[in-house]
Amino acid sequence: MVRTAPSAADVGLIEYARSHGVEVSARQLERWRGRPDPLLMPNPRGRPGRPGGSTSSTDLAVGELVVWLGRRQRQGSRRDHLVLGAFGEGLPVPEASVRSAFARTVLKPAAEMSTTLGPRAQRQDLDDWLADGADRIATDQQHYVVRVPQRMRAIDKALQQMPALADLWDDMAAHDDDSPGEPLDNAGMAYYGALGVLQGTEGISREVMGRFLRARTGITGPNLGARVLETSGPAMPPALQGPPAHLVPGMPQGSVLHHLYSLAQETPMERLRAAWQAAGAVASWALNLCAAVEEQIATGRVGPAIGQWLKGLLYGIGRDYLTIGLVESEPTPSQQASTTLMLLFTASAFDTGLERATDQNVREALEFLVSTPVRPLVTGLADP
Known part of the structure; x- marks a missing residue:
């Protein structure tokens, strides 16, 4: 279970995904932000007195990433493959995760x-x-x-x-x-x-x-x-x-x-x-x-x-x-x-x-x- 109620920004991401026919949960968002090599960046914090998140272009890009992940995430999916696939589509997957995925193709051998x-x-x-x-x-x-x-x-x-x-x-x-x-x-x-x-x-x-x-x-x-x-x-x-x-x-x-x-x-x-x-x-x-x-x-x-x-x-x-x-x-x-x-x-x-x-x-x-x-x-x- 999610430890706290989803933030306004996460609610927005969930609703955005649903509008594209993809069901995701707050728990899934939390897992995708898990380390090491998160698939999602943390939500940007709003200014004091304003709710977190926004309807900016950055949030829409993250919404597209959530939709993409929701359509491809399944039991046993390799995180590296999700990172690389999202990166190849031009979606805003965290840079550090991308570099780690590429580096592992060298580190493993x-x-x-x-x-x-x-x-x-x-x-x-x-x-x-x-x-x-x-x-x-x-x-x-x-x-x-x-x-x-x-x-x-x-x-x-x-x-x-x-x-x-x-x-x-x-x-x-x-x-x-x-x-x-x-x-x-x-x-x-x-x-x-x-x-x-x-x-x-x-x-x-x-x-x-x-x-x-x-x-x-x-x-x-x-x-x-x-x-x-x-x-x-x-x-x-x-x-x-x-x-x-x-x-x-x-x-x-x-x-x-x-x-x-x-x-x-x-x-x-x-x-x-x-x-x-x-x-x-x-x-x-x-x-x-x-x-x-x-x-x-x-x-x-x-x-x-x-x-x-x-x-x-x-x-x-x-x-x-x-x-x-x-x-x-x-x-x-x-x-x-x-x-x-x-x-x-x-x-x-x-x-x-x-x-x-x-x-x-x-x-x-x-x-x-x-x-x-x-x-x-x-x-x-x-x-x-």
Whole structure:
């Protein structure tokens, strides 16, 4: 039971919801304001001599949130999912709750990795500790490495056999004819993926980074992105340069998770919402691109969709988002939040690269490589 009679403001919210066909109680409002991570802010206090609450636009916005919650709240509903869903709709859910929900998509895997990593033994070399932990994580995860979905593989194979692209493949192969190594297998992918998350790219050779990207791409043909990593690419991605604003407890200093966690905590709310919306569009983009490429393959004509596909296939840029879109065609709010942070991380890397590019050719190359899902979030583009 509610401990006191509902305030005038709460009565107004209840009546507002009822006018929209939604029944909520004062007790529900109280639960939604419960901590941690409340779904509703406390009602604003009125001035002395005046009743609390008002019919201001702010109250109407809160009323819309109450209606939204009332239509979706049910036994067992995850609070994080309600927070993220309301945030995505532009409703006034408390900012701290939103940031906590995004942060948990980083903190949960971090806690699992920290447990597997275990405490660092006295006098144990840092590299040995990280390598041992990555090996244990890889042993647990090597059978769950997400490879390229079958639909993407079928399209890749068809493009490699397409007569209209024969000259292109010959030309690309000439630029990548002496690769230093084969793509990594599942165990190698799991190990270096875990090591990369734990310590960033520090201590991982260019050759291994190239082999990792070749495996992520999923074809045995030329991979110019891997070639750049193996020869002349930056030793550390721009998005990992500089100290993160926030640290994830239990993670080594160089962990990528610090940067993702910082994005959850620091990204302006409007930009966070824009990235959330972009993440929500990844599945439809991936499915539409697959369909468009398949249609162009059937006609034997190379069009813009094939051009976009080849950019990802030859450089490895954006392929992860194709995979995510196909594997998570109906993402949960937590999955969408995770993709949101990935998009922001990728956009940050491109913005840093564009900001530092002094050569026009380098700048044009970077602009060319920005994939469609990331493009709306890269502020440094001449033509977003």
